[in-house]
Amino acid sequence: MTSLLKGIGGDRAFKGATISALVLLAIFIVSIIISMLAYTDWNTFISALLSEEILFAIRLSLITATIATIIAILIAIPVAYAISYAKFPGKDLVDSMLDLPIVISPVALGAILLVFFNTPLGASIDDNLIKFVFAVPGIILAQVVVISALAIRLLKSTFDSIDLRYEQVARTLGLSKVRAFIKVTLPLAKDGLIAAAILTWARAIGEFGATVTLAGATAMKTETLPVAIFLSLASADVEKAIAVIFLLVIIAVIALLIMRKITRKRYQI
Amino acid sequence: MIEIKDLSIDLDEFHLKNINLSIGHREYFVILGPTGAGKTVLLECIAGLHRIKQGEIWINGDNITHLPPEERKIGYVPQDYVLFPFLKVADNIAFGLKEAKFSKTEIAERVQSLANLMAITHLLNRDTRSMSGGEKQRVALARALALSPKILLLDEPLGALDLQTAKYLRLELKRIHDELGIITIHITHDQTEAEEIADRLGILNLGELEQVGIPDEVFFYPDNAIVSDFIGSPNILECDRCSSLGQGLMEVDCGGLRIVIPHDGNSIERIALFPRDIYISDTQPPGPHMNRFKGMITDIKPSGTTERLLVKVGDKTLQTEIPRDISEDMELTVGKEVFLILKLKRIKVYECKCNHKQTEKPI
Numbered sequence: 001m002t003s004l005l006k007g008i009g010g011d012r013a014f015k016g017a018t019i020s021a022l023v024l025l026a027i028f029i030v031s032i033i034i035s036m037l038a039y040t041d042w043n044t045f046i047s048a049l050l051s052e053e054i055l056f057a058i059r060l061s062l063i064t065a066t067i068a069t070i071i072a073i074l075i076a077i078p079v080a081y082a083i084s085y086a087k088f089p090g091k092d093l094v095d096s097m098l099d100l101p102i103v104i105s106p107v108a109l110g111a112i113l114l115v116f117f118n119t120p121l122g123a124s125i126d127d128n129l130i131k132f133v134f135a136v137p138g139i140i141l142a143q144v145v146v147i148s149a150l151a152i153r154l155l156k157s158t159f160d161s162i163d164l165r166y167e168q169v170a171r172t173l174g175l176s177k178v179r180a181f182i183k184v185t186l187p188l189a190k191d192g193l194i195a196a197a198i199l200t201w202a203r204a205i206g207e208f209g210a211t212v213t214l215a216g217a218t219a220m221k222t223e224t225l226p227v228a229i230f231l232s233l234a235s236a237d238v239e240k241a242i243a244v245i246f247l248l249v250i251i252a253v254i255a256l257l258i259m260r261k262i263t264r265k266r267y268q269i
Numbered sequence: 270m271i272e273i274k275d276l277s278i279d280l281d282e283f284h285l286k287n288i289n290l291s292i293g294h295r296e297y298f299v300i301l302g303p304t305g306a307g308k309t310v311l312l313e314c315i316a317g318l319h320r321i322k323q324g325e326i327w328i329n330g331d332n333i334t335h336l337p338p339e340e341r342k343i344g345y346v347p348q349d350y351v352l353f354p355f356l357k358v359a360d361n362i363a364f365g366l367k368e369a370k371f372s373k374t375e376i377a378e379r380v381q382s383l384a385n386l387m388a389i390t391h392l393l394n395r396d397t398r399s400m401s402g403g404e405k406q407r408v409a410l411a412r413a414l415a416l417s418p419k420i421l422l423l424d425e426p427l428g429a430l431d432l433q434t435a436k437y438l439r440l441e442l443k444r445i446h447d448e449l450g451i452i453t454i455h456i457t458h459d460q461t462e463a464e465e466i467a468d469r470l471g472i473l474n475l476g477e478l479e480q481v482g483i484p485d486e487v488f489f490y491p492d493n494a495i496v497s498d499f500i501g502s503p504n505i506l507e508c509d510r511c512s513s514l515g516q517g518l519m520e521v522d523c524g525g526l527r528i529v530i531p532h533d534g535n536s537i538e539r540i541a542l543f544p545r546d547i548y549i550s551d552t553q554p555p556g557p558h559m560n561r562f563k564g565m566i567t568d569i570k571p572s573g574t575t576e577r578l579l580v581k582v583g584d585k586t587l588q589t590e591i592p593r594d595i596s597e598d599m600e601l602t603v604g605k606e607v608f609l610i611l612k613l614k615r616i617k618v619y620e621c622k623c624n625h626k627q628t629e630k631p632i
Binding site: 163165166168169170171172173174175176177179183184187188190 | 313316317318337338339341343344345347351353354355364365368369412413415416
């Protein structure tokens with residue numbers, strides 16, 4: 001068998017197999033998206049999209065995902081920088097812990113948050129500071145918890161690609177550590193930062209599991225786009241669900257195209 | 270003046286052990302050593318890029334051991350220059366000046382004068398990423414000199430350049446140093462570069478400073494076997510007779526080897542020549558026979574990326590050095606006949622102390 005895969009014939013077979021897998025996967029993704037069209041017509045689609053409930057969900061999703069992305073990036077910048085450059089005991093353990101939100105199910109993360117807000121400390125925060133449980137801040141918190149790990153990973157790889165010597169040179173030119181970070185490292189990380197922000201924002205827009213567990217699925221109150229899909233399907237309103245799904249697909253495609261454009265023109269460091 | 274006292278540091282891959290060094294005002298000091306010797310770490314310690322737990326660094330009477338890099342007033346040109354890719358050349362040079370809050374007029378004047386000094390005025394609006402190694406080096410130098418530092422640190426400044434550019438910029442570095450008169454510490458693993466540019470040099474090996482002195486002193490009188498192994502012992506030939514050929518040339522006879530040397534002074538007592546300054550060829554080289562000898566290889570010893578060969582020429586045995594890949598291409602083996610070509614300019618002459626201009630024993 002292995003002898004059959006040697007030489008030029010083997011090379012061609014390997015190339016053919018990998019390209020076939022790629023084409024099959026692309027056909028599968030495109031066909032399941034197109035197949036949804038069979039369930040609806042254009043007029044129903046547009047009227048579903050412009051319904052008050054869906055417009056509310058669009059607005060809420062855009063606002064919460066944007067706030068969550070800003071918070072997540074602000075958290076991720078110092079954390080990713082520390083993991084990338086700092087040396088301290090137990091760094092590997094801390095690094096692995098930060099990946100937990102990526103591998104744990106979002107529903108479980110939402111449940112953990114819900115349990116936290118039932119402890120005396122959590123309940124006190126929820127009652128006296130900001131109302132998270134079954135409220136809009138809960139959506140933002142759930143999104144932040146889910147996307148911050150992704151933002152940290154993306155920014156860490158950006159910082160890893162930036163030679164520390166840029167900062168060192170800046171320091172010999174009279175800049176303090178903080179100034180060197182702001183004036184040199186951040187400009188060098190600009191493209192990585194934008195790419196991380198777009199990807200995490202797109203992930204936040206699509207977040208469902210943690211959001212629904214912590215903030216609930218109340219129509220016109222905590223109804224984000226994924227929650228709208230869930231509520232539409234639950235009430236057998238397939239047209240409305242399809243309209244929202246298309247909207248999410250379009251947002252994802254635009255985000256990925258912008259990402260691709262940015263990552264192509266990154267600084268050669 | 271810079272003084273390093275009992276400096277030790279232990280990093281993951283490199284360490285420095287009890288470094289004691291004093292570098293004088295206006296001096297061009299070269300730290301020479303093999304790859305992995307700790308040269309860059311020493312430079313980074315002076316620049317303030319490592320926390321020093323043992324030892325002290327003093328500059329002009331001030332203890333700067335624990336000062337952060339931004340307060341040391343040291344110009345630093347790292348290996349590969351590390352220019353900021355998001356800034357144009359002029360902005361790279363002006364980077365430190367802007368941070369120090371110089372006025373726009375002062376910054377423009379300073380950038381212009383540094384560009385003139387480095388001969389890079391035509392590059393000021395260029396993107397740094399599209400420049401050659403030599404151009405980048407000049408920009409990095411201008412950037413490091415912008416704040417008029419007390420000390421200039423150069424980490425392998427010529428390492429990434431082609432031979433011709435490196436040779437030209439070596440002279441330029443010396444010219445800039447002489448013009449500005451600041452202490453310059455230059456690190457390299459290239460002996461020829463060190464010998465040509467240094468006022469004094471120090472040999473660093475495995476984190477220890479083995480010898481400090483003027484180039485002739487270190488190259489011809491190594492303190493210990495480590496230095497001697499690194500630089501390679503010179504061939505020293507006692508001269509039996511010598512005679513002036515006129516026009517600044519002298520012919521010496523060293524045990525039957527007749528060598529012509531550019532020299533216009535007293536009689537020559539002995540000459541010295543490093544193994545790396547003797548070319549080797551497996552075919553008879555074309556041209557006049559001056560300073561070319563036929564010999565036989567009697568020993569081959571590997572030394573890093575090179576091979577050191579002993580070649581018997583008449584009664585004398587000369588040591589020569591050749592990159593290993595070239596040696597393999599030429600299929601050099603013990604017993605093989607080869608031709609040696611002595612590099613005329615690199616022959617070191619020791620005059621007779623008898624103060625004679627005339628030759629005592631004409632050939």
